Amino acid sequence: MKHRYLPMTEQDQQQMLEAVGVSSIDELFQDIPESVRFKGEYSIKPAASESALLKEMTRLAAKNADLKQNTSFLGAGVYDHYIPTIVDHVISRSEFYTAYTPYQPEISQGELQAIFEFQTMFCELTGMDVANSSMYDGGTAIAEAAMLSTGHTRRKKILISKAVHPETRDVVKTYAKGQYIEVVEIPYADGITDLEALANLASEDIAGVIVQYPNFFGRIEPLKEIEQIVHEQKAMLIVSSNPAALGALTPPGKFGADIVAGDAQPFGIPSAFGGPHCGYFAVTSKLMRKVPGRLVGQTVDEDGKRGFVLTLQAREQHIRRDKATSNICSNQALNALAASVAMTALGKKGVKEMSTRNIQKAHYAKKRMKAAGLDVVFEGPSFNEFVVKLNKPVSEINKLLLQKGIIGGYDLGRSYPELEDHMLIAVTELRTKEEIDTFVAELGDGHE
Numbered sequence: 001m002k003h004r005y006l007p008m009t010e011q012d013q014q015q016m017l018e019a020v021g022v023s024s025i026d027e028l029f030q031d032i033p034e035s036v037r038f039k040g041e042y043s044i045k046p047a048a049s050e051s052a053l054l055k056e057m058t059r060l061a062a063k064n065a066d067l068k069q070n071t072s073f074l075g076a077g078v079y080d081h082y083i084p085t086i087v088d089h090v091i092s093r094s095e096f097y098t099a100y101t102p103y104q105p106e107i108s109q110g111e112l113q114a115i116f117e118f119q120t121m122f123c124e125l126t127g128m129d130v131a132n133s134s135m136y137d138g139g140t141a142i143a144e145a146a147m148l149s150t151g152h153t154r155r156k157k158i159l160i161s162k163a164v165h166p167e168t169r170d171v172v173k174t175y176a177k178g179q180y181i182e183v184v185e186i187p188y189a190d191g192i193t194d195l196e197a198l199a200n201l202a203s204e205d206i207a208g209v210i211v212q213y214p215n216f217f218g219r220i221e222p223l224k225e226i227e228q229i230v231h232e233q234k235a236m237l238i239v240s241s242n243p244a245a246l247g248a249l250t251p252p253g254k255f256g257a258d259i260v261a262g263d264a265q266p267f268g269i270p271s272a273f274g275g276p277h278c279g280y281f282a283v284t285s286k287l288m289r290k291v292p293g294r295l296v297g298q299t300v301d302e303d304g305k306r307g308f309v310l311t312l313q314a315r316e317q318h319i320r321r322d323k324a325t326s327n328i329c330s331n332q333a334l335n336a337l338a339a340s341v342a343m344t345a346l347g348k349k350g351v352k353e354m355s356t357r358n359i360q361k362a363h364y365a366k367k368r369m370k371a372a373g374l375d376v377v378f379e380g381p382s383f384n385e386f387v388v389k390l391n392k393p394v395s396e397i398n399k400l401l402l403q404k405g406i407i408g409g410y411d412l413g414r415s416y417p418e419l420e421d422h423m424l425i426a427v428t429e430l431r432t433k434e435e436i437d438t439f440v441a442e443l444g445d446g447h448e
Contacts, residue, residue: 075426076410084345112308126260127253128282134336135279138263139171149208149236163215166415191378208236218385223255247355268342278335292326357429358384
């Protein structure tokens with residue numbers, strides 16, 4: 001049997017102790033006072049052999065409700081989309097999955113070109129001028145956008161819609177606390193940002209306004225009207241956007257957004273256990289020098305041959321120091337590559353078709369639910385998510401659904417007390433007519 005690691009023998013241990021000049025493990029830790037040392041036994045299982053451990057871990061893993069054996073209608077920020085098989089093939093190549101920071105462009109051209117393509121595709125999707133090489137995830141990307149807006153406008157207040165993902169709102173508030181920035185939430189009305197409330201809250205002391213497009217409830221925000229209110233106060237419009245939706249929707253850049261950021265997970269990145277993800281960050285050209293993280297630029301060498309280099313890095317590890325615009329000093333290059341490969345494999349036509357199918361299938365599911373007597377709330381234009389009101393707790397219904405091999409939607413009562421017994425349902429292009437019909441029937445039965 002192949003060992004996945006090299007075991008340590010007693011001889012190995014003794015050689016290491018001799019190398020550092022001690023005779024025992026106890027002597028190695030003699031500087032730690034006896035009074036603070038843990039004397040009991042750890043509450044963990046005894047050590048097992050490699051083969052026994054693999055069996056145990058396989059047994060535990062089999063308990064997971066994975067997407068291979070279950071049909072998922074759960075979204076809320078992590079989605080079950082089609083991933084072309086070529087994605088795993090490309091990102092598994094050693095020159096990509098072992099690559100880290102391409103500081104030496106002369107030996108990193110492949111990695112740099114892949115990142116450059118990622119930036120280019122996200123500029124096209126969002127309708128923005130410049131995109132960076134990626135961020136940790138969508139939440140931190142939006143928080144970085146909020147910080148950029150306060151630095152650029154020299155104002156200390158951010159407005160964020162309550163229709164923005166609740167976890168993203170929490171991340172923004174965490175970032176803001178250390179910078180002494182006030183974060184004010186804009187209420188929603190009928191599933192979209194309340195424009196009247198926004199107009200009342202908007203003032204000349206706000207740095208930026210954050211909305212989500214499509215928003216957390218799946219609704220399409222009226223960006224044209226929001227943009228007018230925001231820019232009247234000379235504040236910045238920050239849009240958190242699901243890139244899979246932008247194959248069909250008008251990109252935020254066309255509505256005058258200053259920053260568009262979000263999560264690239266819908267393209268080529270599996271759901272896993274909620275991560276790792278890959279954030280994207282796109283801006284207008286006037287904000288180019290304030291973009292966090294790093295940018296890859298295209299250039300030519302002394303022979304006129306096309307090449308790629310890192311450029312305009314406004315990060316604290318380099319020249320910016322105390323003037324750094326961000327503390328993000330890395331990126332998600334491997335996941336960004338996965339997103340790039342997925343988008344390339346789909347092509348412009350494929351991305352548009354994928355986006356359109358999400359809309360059509362979600363619309364079909366919505367129609368079937370209404371016909372089954374289920375209460376679909378927040379009517380209006382939406383992408384691939386919508387909200388259904390149930391007569392029983394969502395957690396109770398989800399347990400029943402799981403017994404039928406169905407992963408139900410998100411329990412909105414967890415994040416919005418006023419939406420107790422409301423389920424947020426996601427229908428992606430992977431869901432078949434039969435799966436949707438079965439889900440509607442089971443949901444109807446569990447709802448009664």
